[in-house]
Every structure is written in C-alpha cells, then in structure tokens.
Amino acid sequence: MQQPAHSGTSPLKYHPAYEVLDENRVKRDENLQETLRKISETTYRQSTFTTRSVHGKSHGLIYAEMDIYADLPENLAQGIFKQARKLPLVMRFSTVPGDILKDKACTPRSLAIKIIGVEGERLSGSEEATTQDFLFVNGSSFLSCSVQQFLSNLKSLSSTADSTSEFRQFLSRILQATSKLIESLSGYQAIIKTPDHPAQGSTETHLLGETYFSQDPALYGDFMAKFALVPVAPALIALTNKPIDLTFAADSLRKSVVDFFISHTAEWELRVQLCTDIDQMPIEDASVIWSPDLSPYIPVARITAKPQIAWSPYRSHIVDEGMMFSPWHGIQSHRPLGSVMRLRKMTYELSRKQRSAPEEPKACEPTNLDDLCE
Template identity: 25%
Template sequence: MASVTEKLSESYKAAKRAVSSAPSNDAYLAWDAPGVETVKLDEEVKAQAIAETMNRMQKHNFDKHRHAFRATHVKTQGIVKGKLSVLLDLPSHLRQGIFAEPGKTYDVAARYANEPVFLQPDQAAGPRGSSMKVFGVRGELLEDGNKSSPTQDFFFNNAPMIELTDIDTCLEIMQLREKHFDDPMTLKVKTALRTDAVKQTAPFLLPSTNLVSIDFYTQSAFRFGDFYGHIALFPADDAMTEKASEKVKSGQSSEALSEWLKEYLEKRGVKYHIKLQLGTDPAHHPTEDASVVWDEATAPYQTLGLLEFPPQNSFSPERRAFWEDHMLLDPWGGLAAHRPLGSINRLRKIVYRQSQQQRDRLNATKSWDVGSIDQIP
C-alpha cells in the first residue's frame, strides 16, 4: 500500500504533467530521430584535447603516488559480484537490448568509487560513482565490442545530471582542474567565478553518505533499442536506505566509506531496482545537454529488473588490484542497442581508451575486456 508521501509525490507529478508541453509520457521517441543528437564539426579535436588534459592529470597522480589511476573515479571503495535479473512480466516496449528476454539472468560485477580525479579522504563531500559490467550479453555489437565474449558496461553517479554538460564545457572544466590540480582552494574560487558556478559546484556539495543508501544514475543518455533513455539504480532494501543518515564526520576514518561498505556486504549484501526513463522530446529530454535532469513527471521511471550482490568481501586486495590494473570498461564496447548518445558520451570514445593506455603504460600492466566473471578474483 502506497504511503502518504508516495501519494503526494504522485499527485505532484500528475499536476506537473498536466501543465507540461512535453508529448504524452508513452510517445517514446526513436533514438535516431531528428534533434536527438547534434554532432559538431570540431568535436573530435576537442575530445582529443580533453583526453590529453586528463592524461596529464593522471601523470600528476602518478608523480604523487607512483601508481597510475583512472582519469576520474580514482578512489576505489569496493568491488562486488552478483546477478542482474530481468523482470518476468516486463512490458513489450521495454524488451530491448540486454532486457529483451523477460526472466533472463546475467552475471554482473561492479565497482564503487569516489568520482574526483584525485585521492581524497572520505570526509570530503562530493560525487560518488559506480561502474558495472554485465556478462554474457547477446546481440549486434558496436565496433569496439568484444566479439568473443560480449559484455555491456554502464556507468553511474549519485546525481541525475552531470555538471560537465557537453563537450565544450567539459574541455573548459578539465583544463581548469588541471591548471589548479595541486591547489584545490584556487580551483574552488575560479569555479565559483564561472557563469555556471551553481551547476559546477552542486555535485561537490553532496554529503559523504554510506554508499549502500545512494541512488545511482547514468546521467548521460543512450540508445535503448528503438528508443533512448537514462538508467538508474535505487536501493531495493529498506535496511540500505536507512543508512542514509550515516555521513562521514571529521573525526572518523578517512577510509570510512570502504569500511562501511565492506562491513555491510559481509553481513547481508545489497540489491537495487534497475529502472529506466524513456525520452519523448529533445527539448524536454535532451542528450546534448547532460546537465538537464529529466523530469519524472514527463519521463517516469519504469522498472527493468533487480540487481543483487550477495554477502561477500567487497575490498579484498586481490579483487581491488585486479580491477584497478586490469579491468577495461568502455561504454562503446557493448551492444548497438545501448549505443551512447550526446557529446559527453561521444568524447568518452576517445578519452576512456587513452586513459586506459596511459594507465597500462605507467604501471607496466595490461588491461583487457574481461569476458567472464570467473576471471575476477
């Protein structure tokens, strides 16, 4: 039975829906319809400039720690293995890509991390992220896909939008972060002087909350079979959401988030509802401006399945080292049915691969597109 809060929320969404100029909620737009994507002529040049900037920030980290990390989402907080189960009664319009077969179950591995480009104590407020690899997928692959052992990668953060907005803004912000990499106070001041200062600073005000309580969002858009949309993960266990009151305080361990996650997962595991918003109109549900939060009144979440990670050690040295030094994740290495959309995703086609190559070169390691969950410790 719906709670009073849920009823009020639905009433509010209905009122917003009634005055919105967006098409009907079920008038889902084709992923390749005019206006869904608008590619600029200079994108490849700017993407390469971003990749080079982020490589230099990786080198800054290497010079400090004598180890090369990813260009973003540097600090690992936990790595888990589990299952993704597609709903048995999934509506026909949602039977797309990896969700095409109701009741289908996949092996899944995921990493929790702090999003910033440098190692930070967990007391620091800011965005948190999760990356996820789904194994054993079937269907037409994008050009960078692993044909022998196909997988599908998804990337999430704990905010429904990304402040980097588009390729132009991303280049500006990354150059600013590189320039003041060792001077966070000056970076904060310079960011506050931007015309989009509220947008740029918002994610870094997010409290450092127990990771099991967090909602995770893909932020950017991607193809969903015939349509396009956003995916999100929402805790499916009340015990997880109850941990939202746990925030890292100044006197606590600087590694509290990984410690809390490890303690929780060793006892009971975690599970999420995996849900989808489908777009109906680029004006209301854009792909090119990833800083726009898609209104749930015009793009309501629809449940696709359940993601479950049973009790386990989420921070074993073997698993952490394997993921950090060998796991290759790429949004452009999966199914054509989940093709990334928008300039934020198009730049990732260049940036992610060069970040991985830089990491491998500095660490004298080899990353690869792991094709089986059994290869992960």
C-alpha cells in the same frame, strides 16, 4: 518479484538527427585530448601506480547477479532486457577524483557495473568482449551543458592540478550533478558538496544508501533512455543519508561497505526512463534533467549482491588494476548518445592507452566471476 508498471506515454524512436555534431569537433577534440593527457599525467605522478584520471579510489568491489524481469512491454523489452534471464556482474563503487583522497573530503559518488555474458552486435573497440558496462553518479544531471563548457572546465583543471586542494575542488565542480537536482527515486534530496566548500550541515554519508543515475542518455534498442539504480532492500534504504564513522578517515567509506556486506544482502532495482519529448528531454545537453512527469523511471531488472568480502587487496588487483569500465564497452543496442558521451569515449581511450604501458598491468574484459569470487 515486483512487476514493472506500463508507461502511459509513447517513447520516441531514435533518429540520427537527434544527435547534432559540432562543425569544429576535430579541433575541439585535439584540445580535449591534450587537456586530458595533462590531467592523467598529474594523477600518475600522485599515485604509486597508474590510476584512472577520475574515479581513482574504489570503496566497494562486489560481485552480484542481475535478474531481468519477465513480461516487459515491447518498449522496455529491448537490448539485453529483451528476455528474462539472470546475468552475473561486477559493481565498483568509487568517488570521482582521480587522486587518492582521504574520505573526509566530500566528493560525488560513482558506481560502475560490468554485466557478463551479454550477446549482441558489439560497439567498436569491444568486439571481442561479452560484457556491457553502465556508469552511474549520485546526481541526475551532468554539470557542463555543452562540450565547449566541459572543455573550458577541464582546461582550468589541467592548469591547476598540481595543487591537490584545487584539483579536488575542480573535479567535484565538473563532475558533480547540478544544483537543480530533483528528488531521487528513493525519496531524498541530493546535495552538491565540494571538498573545500561543503554544503551547509553536510556530512559524509553511506554510499550504499544512494540512488545512482546514468546522467547521460544511451540507446535502448529502438529508443533512447537514461538509467537509475535504486536501493530497494530495507537494509539499504535504512542507509540513505546515514552518516558514517570517520574514525578511519582515510578509508571510512570502504570500511562502511565492507562492514555492511559481512552479514547483509543488498538489492537494487535498475530502472529506465524512456525519452518521450526530444525538446524537453534533449540528447545533446546532458545538464537537462528529464522530468519524471514526462516519462517516469520504470523498473526492468533487480540486482542482488549476497554477503561477501566487499573489498580486498586481491579484489582491487583484479578489478581496479585489471578492468576498465566504460559506457563504450557494450553492444550497439545500448550505444551512448550525445556530445558528452562522445568525448567520454576519448577520455576512456586515453586512460586505456596510458594504463597499457609496458610496465603496467593490462586491462581485460572478464568472461566469468571465478577470479573475483575468492
């Protein structure tokens, strides 16, 4: 097992002063709720069942196990990583738009993980659960640097969402990482691609070869951190930037994931970047990339997924329809930080309420993976 390196720079402990609240937050939140409601209504009309307002299409639904490394230094032995142990989890690979697009549309890739059997003081709204969710995107920063800009972008989206082409384009612009992306930890350069304006020479590549970033910060026990999930198994690394076969254009990404897990084991490393300089690594501006020169990503756990049926209608029923993934499902030691994360809490709450309509299946928090391991 690879042991984590020790960081040579002391991390900052969290202080409430690092989170600056907007004086006009109440009015802004009301505007955002109305905007998000319009987007959710549009995606509902375009689907045969209630989908998420974003991340609507899943490509891989995988059960795995996280092995937390032993003998972590004190600043990394925090929260759920305080002691070495193995925990089961669910991985949901998806693309960002809320409508169900054919895979020929180049869109940002997303990964949500739900860790099961987590102990600790719970965040509001998840008191009865024993899970911890982490959300990742294949880019290291959020496009909108402030809540005001995010709200403005969402308003534009809600007013044009009935046009499928514009809907895809705005979603990709809002939720894709910025053009300032640094090289990922696995050594490749991420590229911005929008459905109607793909990057020159861009192709649809295998999503299992991507490095995924949390983009937004969260508490890491006494400290503040961002997370990255990095492929480390040779079979995964070989998929980095590898084009996929678009013969099955509607579900080519899903087929590529299913084909891989027929006979391969996947391994990723979960790495943590601790905040060491609040000015250069701000909490409230999610568009700022935290420089690895100030604080490198350090491994704290390994996630292993053995060969399995990586997607099926049954799994989709259990995960896509039966689970919600939110950074606000978890423990206080990993509470999300910053204005974008506070607004995302509202987004997920709105989605949960819509999906809890009487005619829709109820979302629930799992206590084991028995239902998934069919």
